[in-house]
Amino acid sequence: GVVIGSRGANVKEIQRKSGARVDILQDRDPCEIVICGSKESVSKASQAVHQIMEQNARESIECPFDLLEHVTGRNLEKPKEIERDTGARIELDRKFDPCLFHVYGSNEIRGAACEKLRELIAGAKENLSKEERFECPRSLVGVVIGSRGANVKEIQRKSGARVDIL
Numbered sequence: 001g002v003v004i005g006s007r008g009a010n011v012k013e014i015q016r017k018s019g020a021r022v023d024i025l026q027d028r029d030p031c032e033i034v035i036c037g038s039k040e041s042v043s044k045a046s047q048a049v050h051q052i053m054e055q056n057a058r059e060s061i062e063c064p065f066d067l068l069e070h071v072t073g074r075n076l077e078k079p080k081e082i083e084r085d086t087g088a089r090i091e092l093d094r095k096f097d098p099c100l101f102h103v104y105g106s107n108e109i110r111g112a113a114c115e116k117l118r119e120l121i122a123g124a125k126e127n128l129s130k131e132e133r134f135e136c137p138r139s140l141v142g143v144v145i146g147s148r149g150a151n152v153k154e155i156q157r158k159s160g161a162r163v164d165i166l
Contacts, residue, residue, distance in 0.1 A: 067121060
Protein backbone atom coordinates (compact mmCIF):
# COMPACT_ATOMS: atom_id res chain seq x y z
CA GLY A 1 0.00 0.00 0.00
CA VAL A 2 0.85 3.66 -0.06
CA VAL A 3 1.99 3.79 3.56
CA ILE A 4 4.28 0.78 3.14
CA GLY A 5 5.71 2.03 -0.15
CA SER A 6 7.44 0.06 -2.86
CA ARG A 7 9.12 -2.94 -1.19
CA GLY A 8 8.60 -1.30 2.21
CA ALA A 9 10.58 1.82 1.28
CA ASN A 10 8.30 4.24 3.17
CA VAL A 11 8.26 2.15 6.35
CA LYS A 12 12.06 1.72 6.22
CA GLU A 13 12.54 5.46 5.73
CA ILE A 14 10.17 6.33 8.59
CA GLN A 15 11.96 3.85 10.87
CA ARG A 16 15.37 5.23 9.89
CA LYS A 17 14.40 8.86 10.44
CA SER A 18 12.35 8.37 13.61
CA GLY A 19 14.17 5.53 15.35
CA ALA A 20 10.80 3.84 15.99
CA ARG A 21 9.66 0.43 14.83
CA VAL A 22 6.66 0.47 12.47
CA ASP A 23 4.55 -2.66 11.90
CA ILE A 24 1.52 -2.75 9.63
CA LEU A 25 -0.93 -5.57 10.27
CA GLN A 26 -2.58 -6.22 6.92
CA ASP A 27 -4.82 -9.12 7.97
CA ARG A 28 -7.79 -6.75 8.45
CA ASP A 29 -9.40 -3.79 6.76
CA PRO A 30 -8.65 -1.17 7.76
CA CYS A 31 -5.11 -2.27 8.49
CA GLU A 32 -3.66 -1.62 11.94
CA ILE A 33 -0.43 0.33 12.27
CA VAL A 34 1.65 -0.34 15.40
CA ILE A 35 4.52 2.02 16.26
CA CYS A 36 6.94 1.17 19.08
CA GLY A 37 9.85 3.14 20.54
CA SER A 38 10.60 6.12 22.69
CA LYS A 39 7.90 8.76 23.12
CA GLU A 40 9.74 11.10 20.72
CA SER A 41 10.43 8.43 18.07
CA VAL A 42 6.81 7.20 18.17
CA SER A 43 5.59 10.78 17.76
CA LYS A 44 7.88 11.36 14.73
CA ALA A 45 6.88 8.08 13.09
CA SER A 46 3.19 8.66 13.76
CA GLN A 47 3.35 12.13 12.18
CA ALA A 48 5.11 10.71 9.12
CA VAL A 49 2.53 7.93 8.70
CA HIS A 50 -0.38 10.35 9.11
CA GLN A 51 1.18 12.70 6.57
CA ILE A 52 1.44 9.90 3.99
CA MET A 53 -2.16 8.87 4.70
CA GLU A 54 -3.41 12.47 4.44
CA GLN A 55 -1.57 13.12 1.17
CA ASN A 56 -2.89 9.93 -0.38
CA ALA A 57 -6.47 9.85 0.86
CA ARG A 58 -9.09 9.12 -1.77
CA GLU A 59 -12.53 10.44 -2.57
CA SER A 60 -14.71 8.98 -5.31
CA ILE A 61 -17.20 10.87 -7.45
CA GLU A 62 -19.83 9.20 -9.61
CA CYS A 63 -20.34 10.26 -13.21
CA PRO A 64 -23.07 8.78 -15.43
CA PHE A 65 -21.45 7.04 -18.41
CA ASP A 66 -23.47 9.04 -20.94
CA LEU A 67 -21.94 12.27 -19.58
CA LEU A 68 -18.37 10.99 -19.53
CA GLU A 69 -17.22 12.38 -22.89
CA HIS A 70 -18.56 15.83 -21.98
CA VAL A 71 -16.95 15.74 -18.54
CA THR A 72 -13.52 14.47 -19.63
CA GLY A 73 -13.07 16.08 -23.03
CA ARG A 74 -10.70 14.56 -25.57
CA ASN A 75 -8.00 12.29 -24.13
CA LEU A 76 -9.10 13.12 -20.57
CA GLU A 77 -7.99 16.75 -21.10
CA LYS A 78 -10.36 18.21 -18.47
CA PRO A 79 -9.32 15.90 -15.58
CA LYS A 80 -5.67 16.44 -16.55
CA GLU A 81 -6.24 20.19 -16.35
CA ILE A 82 -7.78 19.78 -12.90
CA GLU A 83 -4.74 17.73 -11.85
CA ARG A 84 -2.42 20.51 -13.05
CA ASP A 85 -4.49 23.24 -11.36
CA THR A 86 -4.96 21.50 -8.01
CA GLY A 87 -2.09 19.05 -7.61
CA ALA A 88 -4.53 16.15 -7.12
CA ARG A 89 -4.18 12.79 -8.84
CA ILE A 90 -7.32 11.63 -10.65
CA GLU A 91 -8.04 8.12 -11.88
CA LEU A 92 -11.08 7.13 -13.92
CA ASP A 93 -12.77 3.76 -13.37
CA ARG A 94 -15.08 3.00 -16.33
CA LYS A 95 -16.01 -0.53 -15.24
CA PHE A 96 -19.50 0.40 -14.09
CA ASP A 97 -22.22 2.91 -14.81
CA PRO A 98 -21.97 5.33 -13.17
CA CYS A 99 -18.22 5.61 -13.74
CA LEU A 100 -16.05 6.67 -10.81
CA PHE A 101 -13.46 9.40 -10.63
CA HIS A 102 -11.03 8.52 -7.81
CA VAL A 103 -9.38 11.69 -6.53
CA TYR A 104 -6.19 11.46 -4.44
CA GLY A 105 -4.36 14.09 -2.43
CA SER A 106 -4.51 16.06 0.81
CA ASN A 107 -7.90 17.21 2.08
CA GLU A 108 -7.47 20.67 0.59
CA ILE A 109 -6.24 19.42 -2.78
CA ARG A 110 -8.89 16.68 -2.98
CA GLY A 111 -11.60 19.16 -2.04
CA ALA A 112 -10.60 21.59 -4.80
CA ALA A 113 -10.35 18.85 -7.43
CA CYS A 114 -13.66 17.24 -6.41
CA GLU A 115 -15.42 20.59 -6.55
CA LYS A 116 -14.17 21.16 -10.12
CA LEU A 117 -15.24 17.64 -11.17
CA ARG A 118 -18.70 18.13 -9.64
CA GLU A 119 -19.03 21.42 -11.54
CA LEU A 120 -18.11 19.67 -14.82
CA ILE A 121 -20.65 16.90 -14.17
CA ALA A 122 -23.39 19.39 -13.26
CA GLY A 123 -22.63 21.45 -16.37
CA ALA A 124 -22.74 18.35 -18.57
CA LYS A 125 -26.08 17.32 -17.07
CA GLU A 126 -27.48 20.77 -17.70
CA ASN A 127 -26.19 20.96 -21.27
CA LEU A 128 -27.30 17.48 -22.27
CA SER A 129 -30.79 17.67 -20.86
CA LYS A 130 -31.89 20.87 -22.60
CA GLU A 131 -34.88 20.73 -24.88
CA GLU A 132 -36.78 23.63 -26.32
CA ARG A 133 -40.17 23.41 -28.00
CA PHE A 134 -42.03 26.19 -29.75
CA GLU A 135 -44.60 26.70 -32.45
CA CYS A 136 -43.87 27.55 -36.07
CA PRO A 137 -46.58 28.66 -38.49
CA ARG A 138 -47.25 25.95 -41.07
CA SER A 139 -46.53 28.50 -43.83
CA LEU A 140 -42.89 28.82 -42.59
CA VAL A 141 -42.11 25.14 -42.01
CA GLY A 142 -40.87 24.64 -45.57
CA VAL A 143 -38.61 27.68 -45.29
CA VAL A 144 -37.18 26.46 -41.97
CA ILE A 145 -36.53 22.98 -43.39
CA GLY A 146 -35.02 24.30 -46.64
CA SER A 147 -34.49 22.47 -49.90
CA ARG A 148 -34.05 18.74 -49.09
CA GLY A 149 -33.56 19.65 -45.41
CA ALA A 150 -30.54 21.88 -46.10
CA ASN A 151 -31.43 24.49 -43.46
CA VAL A 152 -32.12 21.93 -40.74
CA LYS A 153 -28.89 20.07 -41.57
CA GLU A 154 -26.91 23.30 -41.41
CA ILE A 155 -28.48 24.30 -38.08
CA GLN A 156 -27.68 20.86 -36.66
CA ARG A 157 -24.11 20.97 -37.98
CA LYS A 158 -23.40 24.42 -36.52
CA SER A 159 -25.15 23.93 -33.18
CA GLY A 160 -24.56 20.26 -32.46
CA ALA A 161 -28.24 20.04 -31.45
CA ARG A 162 -30.86 17.80 -33.00
CA VAL A 163 -33.75 19.62 -34.69
CA ASP A 164 -37.10 17.86 -35.12
CA ILE A 165 -40.08 19.46 -36.78
CA LEU A 166 -43.24 17.70 -35.68
